[in-house]
Amino acid sequence: PDAEITLTVNGTSHRLAVPATAPLLTVLRNDLELNGPKFGCGLGQCGACTVLIDDMAARACTIPVGSLAGRSIVTLEGLAKDGRLDPVQEAFVTEQAAQCGYCLNGMIMALKALTLRETAPDERQIREALRYNLCRCGTHLEILAAARRACG
Numbered sequence: 225p226d227a228e229i230t231l232t233v234n235g236t237s238h239r240l241a242v243p244a245t246a247p248l249l250t251v252l253r254n255d256l257e258l259n260g261p262k263f264g265c266g267l268g269q270c271g272a273c274t275v276l277i278d279d280m281a282a283r284a285c286t287i288p289v290g291s292l293a294g295r296s297i298v299t300l301e302g303l304a305k306d307g308r309l310d311p312v313q314e315a316f317v318t319e320q321a322a323q324c325g326y327c328l329n330g331m332i333m334a335l336k337a338l339t340l341r342e343t344a345p346d347e348r349q350i351r352e353a354l355r356y357n358l359c360r361c362g363t364h365l366e367i368l369a370a371a372r373r374a375c376g
């Protein structure tokens with residue numbers, strides 16, 4: 225049997241019997257039913273699976289859960305507080321930045337990480353933060369508008 229792993233997600237501690245080598249993304253989606261993070265490439269290349277680990281954007285598809293003891297993980301589900309969306313989420317709603325929406329988890333989490341480390345990110349910092357998050361619909365102009373709103 226798998227050894228138990230303790231994982232802190234969205235402020236709650238979970239004891240899970242999962243393989244230490246299981247990707248964090250698989251455990252979040254299959255064991256904790258947190259489906260905000262998406263499976264895109266599974267190779268760390270698209271950004272759809274982005275979560276925060278200790279307030280830094282990280283690709284959950286490439287990180288084994290066994291390496292995360294004592295770390296604080298936040299998923300898209302953890303951003304809204306007291307029934308209110310996070311300002312980054314609000315900005316995406318206001319700008320209607322989704323087309324299919326599959327990439328938005330990653331866009332929002334990458335921007336959330338940016339706003340946590342920079343008080344007023346400029347255009348260059350915004351583009352740098354989103355540089356490795358892929359959107360196949362080509363909704364980049366709306367996403368950038370939402371990003372500027374979130375960071376403004």
Ligand code: FES
Nearest residue numbers: 264265266271285
């Ligand atoms: Fe993790 Fe693409 S699914 S980076």
